[in-house]
Amino acid sequence: MDGNLYLEDNISKKPALELLQKMGYTYLTVEECNLQRGSKYQVLLKGILRNQLRRMNRFEFGGLEQEFSSANIERAIEDLDEPLTDGLIKTSEKIYDALMLGKSYQETVGAGKVLSFDLKYIDWDHFENNVFHVTEEYSVDSYDGERTVRTDIVLFVNGIPFAVIECKAPYILAEQGVEQMIRNQQEDYIPHLFKYVQIVMATNKNSVKYATTGTGKKYWSVWKEEDTDFVEKAKKKLITDRMATVQDENMISLFSLHRLKELSKYFVLYDANVKKICRYQQFFAIKEIIKTINTNDAKGNRQSGVIWHTQGSGKSLTMVMLAKYILLEMAKYEPKVVIVTDRKELDKQIAKTFMHTRCKPARATSGKNLIDLINEGKADIITTIINKFNTVESSGLKNVGRDVFVLVDESHRSNYGELAAKMRVVFPNACYIGFTGTPLMKSERNTMTKFGKLIHKYTIKDGVDDRAIVPLIYEGRFVEQTVDEANIDLWFKQTTKRLTESQREDLKRKWSSMKRLASTEARIKRIALDINNHFAEGYKDTGFKAILATNRKRDAVSYLACFEQFGDLKCEVCISAPDMREGVDSIDDGADSRVITYWSKMMKKYGDADAYEDSVKNRFVDGEVDILIVCSKLLTGFDAPLCQVLYIDKELKEHGLLQAIARTNRLYDGKDYGLIVDYRGLIQKLDDAMNVYSGAGLENFETRDLKGTIVDIVSVVGNLRQSYSRLEDLFASVKNKNDAEEIEVFLSDEKKRNEFYDLLCQFGKDLSVVLNSEVAYEDIPKDERITYQNTFAFYSKIRRSVKIRYCDAIDNSEYEPLMQNLLDTHMSVAGLKQITEPVDIFNQSDLEKELEKLGSLRAKADAIQSKLAKSISIKRHENPAYYDSFSKRIKNTLREYKDRIITDAEYLAKMRSIMADYAAGVSTVKYPEKLKNNVHAQAFYGVVSAILEDEWKPTSALMMAEEPVEYGGKPVSSGEPSFVMEDHIYAASNVQLRRDMFADIALEVTNIVEKHNQVDWTDNKSIHDKIAQDIDDLFYKYECAGKCKFSFDVIDKVIENVKTTALRRFKG
Secondary structure (H helix, E strand, O other), rough: HHHHHHOHHHHHHHHHHHHHOOOEEOOOHHHHHHHHOOOOOOOOOOOHHHHHHHHHHHEEEEEEEEEEEEEEEEHHHHHHOOOOOOOOOHHHHHHHHHHHHHHEEEEEEEOHHHHHEEEEOOOOOOHHOOOEEEEEEEEEEEOOOOOEEEEEEEEOOOOOOEEEEOOOOOOOOHHHHHHHHHHOOOOOOOOHHHHHEEEEEEEEEOEEEEOOOOOOOOEEEOOOOOHHHHHHHHHHHOOOOOOOHHHHHHHHHOOOHHHHHHHHHEEEOOOOEEEOOOOOOHHHHHHHHHHHHOOOOOOEEEEOEEEEEEEOOOOOHHHHHHHHHHHOOHHHHHOEEEEEEOOOOHHHHHHHHHOOOOOOOOEEHHHHHHHHHHOOOOEEEEEEEEEHHHHHHHHOOOOOOOOOEEEOOOHHHHHOOOOHHHHHEEEEEEEEEEOOEEEEEEHHHHHHHHHHHEEEEEEEHHHHHHHOOOOOOEEEEOOOOOOHHHHOOOOOOOHHHOOOOHHHHHHHHHHHHHHOOOOOHHHHOOOOOOOHHHHHHHHHHHHOOOEEEOOOHHHHHHHHHHHHHHEEEEEEOOOOOOOOOOOOOOHHHHHHHHHHHHHHHHHHHHHOOOHHHHHHHHHHOOOOOOOEEOOOOOOOOOOOOEEEEEEEEEOOOHHHHHHHHHHOOOOOOOOEEEEEOOOOOOEEEEOOOOEEEOOOOOOOOOOHOOHHHHHHEHHHHHHHHHHHHHHHHOOOOOOOOOOOOHHHHHOOOOOHHHHHHHHHHHHHHHHHHHHOOOOHHHHHOHHHHHHHHHHHHHHHHHHHHHHHOOOOOOOOHHHHHHHHHHHHHHHHOOOOOOOOOOOOOOOOHHHHHHHHEEEEOHHHHHHHHHHHHHHHHHHHOOOOOOOOOHHHHHHHHHHHHOOOOOHHHHHHHHHHHHHHHHOOOOOOOOOOHOOOOOHHHHHHHHHHHHHHHOOOOHHHHHOOOOEEEEOOOOOEOOOOOEEOOOOOOOOOOHHHHHHHHHHHHHHHHHHHHHHHHHOOOOOHHHHHHHHHHHHHHHHHHHHHHHEOOOOHHHHHHHHHHHHHHHEEEEEO
């Protein structure tokens, strides 16, 4: 069988291109694209865009349809090319606005009258009027000209890049394509391509991930098609000669023309300087909602219903996308959307998200303001807290329209009570869509049926399987509480002797309750110490944070006092005012002196409750607070992806428990799980295999709906054993597994090194979880645990050594703090400090310190060789001949060492000698005397000679030219004889004369570049063209003088290489 079939071009890219053409995209060759662009820095296909702008855009005046002027067409093309001054995402948003809404331009009409008319870039109303193209190997130059990036596939709409696809072979993970795509969007690569792009995809035939511009690695998504009929029909029609792959299915799902339209127009949004595209469950939920609301219920109103999408899966953004879809797609009905929540922080969060859409949002600040907003009808979207309907209902105001859409967040809490009834009085004929992040309990299912049908669901297990949320690990801890009843009774009798009998009984009830007992200072101090040690040892230096949920405000303040006394962690409290009930506080708790003192201190510091709460929340989200202590606040509707641990010392049940633990399930780089540490014994039985959950009212939910919610921490022990085995298996072929040098030489293969880095990282993550858990720690025999610790320490030393030796960048950098914390806390590994980026070879002092850490002479020599090779690769374009001279010396030395001509010591000595010359700028390249001290000319001499030397032939091949020389089809007369060899003419074969001629060319090329050097000429086509023309004229002059002749291909190669070197050396 042909092994070439498994190359990425044949197995991934070629089938993709064939399928995309059948789907309606016209193929353009690289050459056809280049003709449209002007230069490799330019990414718009301007000829296509220009024609489409003319064809699609007309304006009417005086009953006549007229075309936009050529000047305005050109201006529209220029205006779309927004500079990246404000960064990639802000620039992308400006371009997205233009693509969605078009731009306005003035035209002179009638008798010199100037009016503004709208011009569109995309015909969204009649999408078939646009033109769609696909190309491959789309090369784009970086801003500084230092690199050219070649993207596998680019899709265009009207000549505008809408999608970029990175194809990999089946044996390469799609994640590698993701990393490549993310790198290409960085400032020093090609962000000017991605500022236009709406969808990016990485594929290897069997695995596909997609995202949009600016999406971090952790947030790339999988697409799971729910409209299977659509895909099956498309596959049957479009793929007839082979079996369809996962790649094919995703291409059809995401890039079919109508899907491309829907995803780009309705399902891309900007949320606080982050560009987002929908996940598949959001897309299909909205599709189902639209179907539902376009049918009528028994009363003739639009059908209502409920969406259950598990917490952390983007429920708030689904509401935003739904509102956007309704307002755009159902505009003829003049719809109004009302977003209802039951908490102020949720209302703020959703209102803020809507501000970044094209909609006109308004947030109701009071009941009266809500009335005004409804009456005025100016806002497309109104966000409000449900309790404001008290005022509205009392006012007698009603809106009887059936095209009012009320989206109710966390509908299991707010949608079924008295306030919900008042909301329905205000909007009696509205369409109600309830959103909930927790499953419905058995007792709520009948209520939901009355409210409407279950329209769409996305379960906890779905979210974990899709990696849309991280899995949750549960650990139950218990602090013993002994009660000295005799002394309590004596104290009680003494302190209550002046009270009446009824007063004594009332007080006794309060002090006898478990709530008070659990709040005793001794218990809080014991738990605080346990939390302090657990977090300080396991999480403090990883960058992740924790929330501590307590029953009462007094408890929260007491915990804060304990942590401040320990002095290890930065902790804050976020509670409501003393006179407001929160948690299990009773009315009398508002008089607690500790709470009052703390609250007074906060009000003095921040001024008011909102400023205090916002400050604490923001500092926690920004990572400035280690543990945030709360009662009820922030346990729902609060997103803090940095939060990895939830400590529970609070009576939680049912929805409240599920919502609280979901605070830790948000995605973040380096975060693979959320940890729930329970001091209340809330979950009495946890059997993940049988999916049985009991305690805290969890038995009131359907078992299938809770599947995958949490796993017992003991199950992680199995993961640790598996990751240990996989790491050891990698070195199965190593004879002496205790010989660090043998292992390091084994890892000289880059592919094996990358596999080693990933396996060690996974082993470290699993080991960290186990060592930071009392239960899991005790579940592993001591000898086995010590083996794991020693193995991790040993391979961590290997990792550090090979990174220096082979000049590798940091792998799995998001996990570096966790790995270092593991070494510092649980292992006695002296001197093994955190790995940083490789030291630059010109930093001699730091480099010597790095080399000292390596064991063998060979390891030191390998490290120098790796650093030299990397530096030369980066800098070569600045002066090819100069840097090639060092490459040649390195290759000769490596050959001698491989052939055992030189010893380890001689290998190191030679590498040190090359490094010293490299640092000092001492090269074996001999430049003609006329180039002395002219470093730019020396660089261009290297460029010119490297190319022209290849065209030089031996003297014996030369013959006297008898015919006139031609240049570009014109005869050239010469006053002196010339020598011809094939297509080349040389004045002489003498080496010195030849080098002198190359030096003269280099000097003149230097003058040409210096003449045209301007500020920011990287993408200035005019300057590029002038340099090219002047160099072409220079060779013409040399040919006219009878000195030399080279083919146009050779001259073009010189021109391109000169420009590349010039852009490196001349920064403007």
